[in-house]
Amino acid sequence: MAPIGLSSRAPFAFSPDQRKKAIDGGKKPRGTDITKTAAASMRRIVFPTFRTVDEERHHMRQRLAAAFRVWAEHGFDSGNAGHATFRDPEFADCYWVNPIGVHFSNITAGDLCMLNQAGEMIVGNRPVLSATFAIHGGIYRTSPHIRAAVHTHSDNGVAFSALGKVLEPISQDACAFYQRQALFDQYEGPVLDVSEGEIYGKIINEKRARLVILQNHGLLAVGETVDEMAYNFIFADKCCKVQMLAEAAGKTIKLPHEVAVQTGQLFNPKFMWVQFQPLYYRLLNRDPSFLSEDESKGLDFMANIPARIAFGRKESGSPRHSGHGTTMQAKPNL
Numbered sequence: 623m624a625p626i627g628l629s630s631r632a633p634f635a636f637s638p639d640q641r642k643k644a645i646d647g648g649k650k651p652r653g654t655d656i657t658k659t660a661a662a663s664m665r666r667i668v669f670p671t672f673r674t675v676d677e678e679r680h681h682m683r684q685r686l687a688a689a690f691r692v693w694a695e696h697g698f699d700s701g702n703a704g705h706a707t708f709r710d711p712e713f714a715d716c717y718w719v720n721p722i723g724v725h726f727s728n729i730t731a732g733d734l735c736m737l738n739q740a741g742e743m744i745v746g747n748r749p750v751l752s753a754t755f756a757i758h759g760g761i762y763r764t765s766p767h768i769r770a771a772v773h774t775h776s777d778n779g780v781a782f783s784a785l786g787k788v789l790e791p792i793s794q795d796a797c798a799f800y801q802r803q804a805l806f807d808q809y810e811g812p813v814l815d816v817s818e819g820e821i822y823g824k825i826i827n828e829k830r831a832r833l834v835i836l837q838n839h840g841l842l843a844v845g846e847t848v849d850e851m852a853y854n855f856i857f858a859d860k861c862c863k864v865q866m867l868a869e870a871a872g873k874t875i876k877l878p879h880e881v882a883v884q885t886g887q888l889f890n891p892k893f894m895w896v897q898f899q900p901l902y903y904r905l906l907n908r909d910p911s912f913l914s915e916d917e918s919k920g921l922d923f924m925a926n927i928p929a930r931i932a933f934g935r936k937e938s939g940s941p942r943h944s945g946h947g948t949t950m951q952a953k954p955n956l
């Protein structure tokens with residue numbers, strides 16, 4: 623047996639033919655179209671396919687649970703603030719969300735709950751944050767192409783949001799959000815009305831935005847897949863940090879409009895989906911417990927509290943305002 627840390631396989635080595643081919647290749651005239659090579663590489667990457675909608679749902683639940691764990695590694699958790707969702711692949715009016723009281727780093731696929739547009743819990747029996755229904759419900763109702771969304775109070779996101787401006791194209795990375803972002807500058811308190819979520823959705827549609835900066839509040843990122851959405855948020859938070867660092871150090875230099883547009887096109891949804899894969903598999907290799915269908919422990923402190931009282935669910939009123947709170951009504955699992 624090989625010593626620990628060493629492979630028992632023979633060490634890698636080029637054959638004489640391979641070595642000659644590599645050396646000869648270096649003598650060929652330059653002029654290879656790198657963009658074609660890159661495009662060919664991207665074509666080799668294919669999104670997962672599913673035989674049934676149940677398989678797709680299962681996949682999305684696992685990916686969202688993984689996203690929370692990855693975000694926890696980035697320090698994006700903040701008490702009970704922070705929620706992320708994906709649109710159910712079968713029931714387009716329904717979406718899956720994390721319950722409150724579970725740290726991002728502990729979330730499992732089994733923790734996620736499914737709500738409908740009336741704010742009723744279709745799957746699960748754990749409390750969810752009122753703002754989830756107000757924000758995500760409005761987005762899914764007004765943005766048919768959006769399949770996943772996240773909002774957290776990350777440090778960089780909250781700090782940048784206080785500046786009342788959008789990300790500037792001061793780096794290659796920041797071009798990912800050039801003309802793909804918007805600023806919502808009308809903070810009037812915690813989001814408790816679905817009409818505000820609908821405004822976010824309309825902004826996302828009008829601006830083709832993948833990022834909305836909620837002034838004095840934090841960041842909201844969306845995506846066409848859970849993986850893209852997860853990485854959009856990570857990337858946006860990073861760009862916020864970089865811009866604040868650069869502006870604190872001196873005068874920044876913006877890339878020209880044409881360069882920013884062209885560079886931004888590279889950061890398409892598929893590209894951003896790809897960026898999440900190393901993070902996903904790093905987590906999977908280290909701690910696959912997020913795949914569990916069991917609910918995580920830790921909600922004992924609210925076991926005896928009627929959720930509709932604790933979180934202010936209104937018992938009457940128009941549908942527009944009746945589902946802001948939490949419901950604990952469990953229905954049969956799908």
Ligand SMILES: [Zn+2]
Nearest residue numbers: 703773839840
């Ligand atoms: Zn918030």
